Structure formats: structure tokens, C-alpha cells
Amino acid sequence: MTEQDPATPPRRARRVDARRNEQRLLDAAATVFATSGVDAPIRTIAAEAGVGLGTIYRHFPTRTELVVAVYGHQVEACVDVGQRLLAEAASATSAASPFDALLVWVDRFVDFVITKHGLADALGSDDAGFQRLHAYFLDRLVPVCAELLAAAERSGQITPGVDAYELMRGIGNLCVGHETDARYDPRHMIGLLVRGLRVSGTGSPAPSSANP
Amino acid sequence: MTEQDPATPPRRARRVDARRNEQRLLDAAATVFATSGVDAPIRTIAAEAGVGLGTIYRHFPTRTELVVAVYGHQVEACVDVGQRLLAEAASATSAASPFDALLVWVDRFVDFVITKHGLADALGSDDAGFQRLHAYFLDRLVPVCAELLAAAERSGQITPGVDAYELMRGIGNLCVGHETDARYDPRHMIGLLVRGLRVSGTGSPAPSSANP
DNA sequence: GACAATCCGGAACGCGGTTCCGTATCGTTT
DNA sequence: AAACGATACGGAACCGCGTTCCGGATTGTC
Numbered sequence: 001m002t003e004q005d006p007a008t009p010p011r012r013a014r015r016v017d018a019r020r021n022e023q024r025l026l027d028a029a030a031t032v033f034a035t036s037g038v039d040a041p042i043r044t045i046a047a048e049a050g051v052g053l054g055t056i057y058r059h060f061p062t063r064t065e066l067v068v069a070v071y072g073h074q075v076e077a078c079v080d081v082g083q084r085l086l087a088e089a090a091s092a093t094s095a096a097s098p099f100d101a102l103l104v105w106v107d108r109f110v111d112f113v114i115t116k117h118g119l120a121d122a123l124g125s126d127d128a129g130f131q132r133l134h135a136y137f138l139d140r141l142v143p144v145c146a147e148l149l150a151a152a153e154r155s156g157q158i159t160p161g162v163d164a165y166e167l168m169r170g171i172g173n174l175c176v177g178h179e180t181d182a183r184y185d186p187r188h189m190i191g192l193l194v195r196g197l198r199v200s201g202t203g204s205p206a207p208s209s210a211n212p
Numbered sequence: 213m214t215e216q217d218p219a220t221p222p223r224r225a226r227r228v229d230a231r232r233n234e235q236r237l238l239d240a241a242a243t244v245f246a247t248s249g250v251d252a253p254i255r256t257i258a259a260e261a262g263v264g265l266g267t268i269y270r271h272f273p274t275r276t277e278l279v280v281a282v283y284g285h286q287v288e289a290c291v292d293v294g295q296r297l298l299a300e301a302a303s304a305t306s307a308a309s310p311f312d313a314l315l316v317w318v319d320r321f322v323d324f325v326i327t328k329h330g331l332a333d334a335l336g337s338d339d340a341g342f343q344r345l346h347a348y349f350l351d352r353l354v355p356v357c358a359e360l361l362a363a364a365e366r367s368g369q370i371t372p373g374v375d376a377y378e379l380m381r382g383i384g385n386l387c388v389g390h391e392t393d394a395r396y397d398p399r400h401m402i403g404l405l406v407r408g409l410r411v412s413g414t415g416s417p418a419p420s421s422a423n424p
Numbered sequence: 425g426a427c428a429a430t431c432c433g434g435a436a437c438g439c440g441g442t443t444c445c446g447t448a449t450c451g452t453t454t
Numbered sequence: 455a456a457a458c459g460a461t462a463c464g465g466a467a468c469c470g471c472g473t474t475c476c477g478g479a480t481t482g483t484c
Contacts, residue, residue, distance in 0.1 A: 015430060015481055041471060052433035057473070124336065124388040131392065163400070169393070170401035173385045176336040180343065181381070188375070189382035193401065196408030227450055227461060253440055264464030269442070 022059050024049040029070050037117030038067050064133040067122070074112055075140050081108050082144035089151060098151035099158060099198070105148055106171060106194060109141070110187060113175045120175035142168055158197040167197075234271050236261040241282050249329030250279050276345040279334070286324055287352050293320050294356035301363060310363035311370060311410070317360055318383060318406060321353070322399060325387045332387035332398075354380055370409040379405075 028049035032040045046056045060066040085101040088094050123134045146164035153160050175186045240261035244252045258268045272278040297313040300306050325332050334342045358376035365372050387398045
């Protein structure tokens with residue numbers, strides 16, 4: 001009942017020291033990432049966790065997997081927020097339009113990216129490992145974004161044909177440099193970008209949609 | 213007459229081998245940058261130029277200076293294009309609006325960034341050296357962008373208060389990843405961003421400005 | 425308690441940036 | 455033209471970081 005695949009004979013359970021070290025690594029990584037960003041040297045994380053280099057590579061063969069393990073639940077939270085916003089905007093009694101929902105959600109996403117040192121840079125990096133990190137985050141987030149876009153599109157608030165993937169990627173890119181450049185505030189440009197989504201030529205929401 | 217500052221006794225002219233090597237390095241860097249991007253290993257450039265590592269570091273102590281030396285004239289060309297567009301848009305007989313001028317100029321700028329492998333990434337990097345590269349490009353380009361923005365603003369085409377520096381930086385950021393991600397086309401998002409500049413609520417240019 | 429599966433630690437290798445200095449080359453002076 | 459500083463060159467060497475690998479310790483099972 002609690003077994004795995006029939007083709008996977010559950011030879012033995014994971015050893016306790018393995019589980020212990022994995023937890024230590026997660027804690028250490030969270031600490032180090034918050035302090036020095038996701039580009040911190042592997043050795044630093046290993047030292048913080050009090051384990052050897054081999055250990056960290058065995059548990060998390062790529063930096064990506066470690067980042068995902070550390071931030072994964074926050075990504076899921078972001079997904080949840082998006083779905084809640086979607087439901088709210090769809091409800092007949094809601095005052096918030098789908099476009100408003102999109103605005104709020106984008107803001108949440110930016111919060112997430114901005115509070116993680118170097119995450120935006122990492123996502124934008126052309127390093128193969130980070131491409132997978134990128135892929136993971138986007139696989140979860142793009143569908144939500146796509147739904148929000150579709151809803152706003154249906155209500156005639158935004159110009160159709162905008163690709164959710166590109167939008168997410170663009171927003172992530174715009175976050176680059178927020179902490180090394182006092183003159184640059186990502187939210188300004190993201191605000192402009194989102195404004196650019198709106199249908200052009202009309203100041204009012206939608207002609208055909210129901211509006212109180 | 214052809215001397216320098218009085219406080220600078222022209223001790224001796226630069227040696228011919230120094231000048232020769234500098235030229236070789238510029239040629240080699242241009243080749244290597246075009247092939248492998250601006251992040252190519254220093255050793256590669258030195259090898260391509262047929263010089264030692266010491267030589268490249270003597271002529272260009274930082275990678276930034278080498279990049280500037282290689283691409284500097286293209287930056288100047290971009291400045292010139294901007295000023296020409298500005299003059300055209302200001303001319304009474306011109307059909308192009310200041311906003312059109314801005315559009316064209318941004319497109320040129322994107323051309324420049326995109327055709328240089330990894331330039332966008334470099335500009336977005338939080339590395340100290342690249343911050344200066346960034347600073348150099350922006351010192352030249354931001355004033356032009358600011359003038360274009362101001363002109364479009366005066367004609368009532370765009371929302372006021374947009375900072376040229378942030379816009380340039382944002383556009384540069386949006387270019388990141390164009391060559392490692394087939395699904396991402398920077399121009400789509402840049403188009404959206406620029407659309408976001410337009411005054412909201414009105415589909416027509418300006419109420420008070422002179423319009424043919 | 426013994427045995428094998430599992431896991432650990434850290435030495436070791438490769439790569440790239442950067443520094444440093446013995447040597448070669450150049451321009452000038454005599 | 456020969457000698458002599460000034461200048462520039464080359465590349466060995468060092469450091470930091472990512473990654474691999476394996477001898478040995480630890481754990482679960484019999």
C-alpha cells in the first residue's frame with residue numbers, strides 16, 4: 001500500500017545521517033543564499049552546514065536543485081496566490097478586474113524575485129544549470145500567468161497575443177540590478193511594461209464586458 | 213605647439229611594438245567577442261592576438277576597457293543617430309513625431325546590444341568591472357535618450373516623469389537571454405515597454421500640441 | 425557481531441582571472 | 455655604432471571556485 005512502483009523494489013530506507021545532512025544543507029543554503037545570494041560558493045554552503053563537498057554534491061548535484069529545494073515552496077505559494085486572484089476576479093461579486101488581478105500577481109512575483117539576492121541574475125544567466133532553474137520556476141509560474149493574461153484578455157482589458165513565458169521572462173530580466181544600482185528601480189519599468197499590455201486607443205476597460 | 217600639458221613633460225613617445233600590440237589586441241578582441249561573446253577568457257584573446265597575458269593586462273587593465281575600446285565607436289554612432297533623429301523630429305517639415313524618433317532610436321539601440329554576444333548580460337552583471345562598462349555606455353547614451361524622451365513628452369505623446377537612465381537600463385535588461393532562449397524575443401517585451409510610455413487615456417497624440 | 429549497502433570527507437584536477445618579474449626590445453645619447 | 459636606461463613583453467605562478475573521485479566511516483540488516 002505504502003509501497004512504490006512494482007518495478008522499484010524498496011531495497012532499503014534512506015539512512016538517518018543522509019536525511020540529517022540534507023536538512024542541514026537546506027538550512028545552510030537558506031542562510032547563505034540570503035546573505036550572499038544564490039551565487040555563493042559551494043564551499044561556503046558546505047562549511048555552513050558542516051559537511052564535506054562530496055556530501056553537498058551527492059544531495060544536490062547542481063546548484064539549481066539546491067535553489068529549487070530552498071525556494072520551491074515560495075514558488076508554490078506564488079502559484080496559489082495567482083489561482084486565488086483568478087478565482088476572485090472571476091467571481092461575480094468581485095470589484096477587482098482580471099487586469100487588477102494581473103497587476104497584483106505581478107507585484108507578488110516581483111517581491112519574490114527581488115528579495116532573493118541575485119535570483120534575477122541567475123535566471124537570466126546563460127549558464128546551463130540555471131537554465132534548468134529557470135525552467136523549473138517558469139513551468140510552475142507560466143501557466144498561472146497565462147491564465148491571468150487570458151482572463152484579462154477575455155475582458156478586453158489587454159491587447160491579445162502576449163506570450164506568458166516572454167512576459168515572465170521579461171519581468172524577471174527587469175529585476176536585474178536592483179540591488180547594485182541605487183538609480184534603478186525595477187518596479188518603475190515593470191509598471192511601464194504592464195501598462196503596455198493594455199489595449200491601445202481606449203481608456204475605459206471593455207465595451208462588451210459587464211461592468212458595475 | 214604639438215606638446216602636451218606644461219605639467220606633462222613628454223618624456224618619450226610610445227614604443228612601436230606597444231602600438232602594434234594594442235592594435236593586434238583590438239583586432240583579436242573584436243574577433244573573439246564576436247565569436248564567443250564578451251565573456252571570452254582573457255587567454256583566448258591573448259592567444260588570438262599572439263601576445264602574452266601580461267601584455268593584454270598592461271594595455272587593458274580591465275575587461276571593461278577592452279570592450280569599450282572595441283565597441284566605443286558603435287556607441288558613438290548610436291549617439292549620432294539619436295541626435296539626427298532629434299533634429300529631424302524637430303524640423304517643421306518632418307512627418308515623424310518625437311515618439312516615432314524614440315521608437316526608431318530604441319530599435320537601433322537594441323540592434324547594438326543584441327548583436328554583441330553577451331553584452332546585455334555583461335551590462336546587467338553585478339560585477340564591479342562591468343558596472344563601469346555599464347556606466348560608460350550609459351554616460352554616452354542616457355543624455356540622448358533623455359532628449360528624445362523630453363521631446364516626446366513636450367509633444368504630449370508620452371507620460372512625463374520617466375527616467376532615461378532607468379529606461380535604458382530596463383531595455384538593456386530585457387535583451388538578456390535573447391540568444392540562449394529561442395522562446396524569448398526581447399523586442400516583444402521592449403515593444404510593450406515602450407507602448408507603456410504613451411500617455412494613458414487618450415488614443416490621439418496631444419490635445420494642445422500643434423498637429424497637421 | 426558481522427557483513428554489505430550506503431554515505432561521508434576532503435584531496436585533487438581543471439579552468440579562468442590576476443600578479444609579478446626576469447628578459448627582450450626600443451629610443452636615445454655619446 | 456655602441457652602450458645604456460626606459461619601456462614593454464611573455465608566461466610562470468598563485469588564487470578562488472566548480473567538480474570529480476575514492477578510501478574509509480557509518481548505518482541497517484541478518
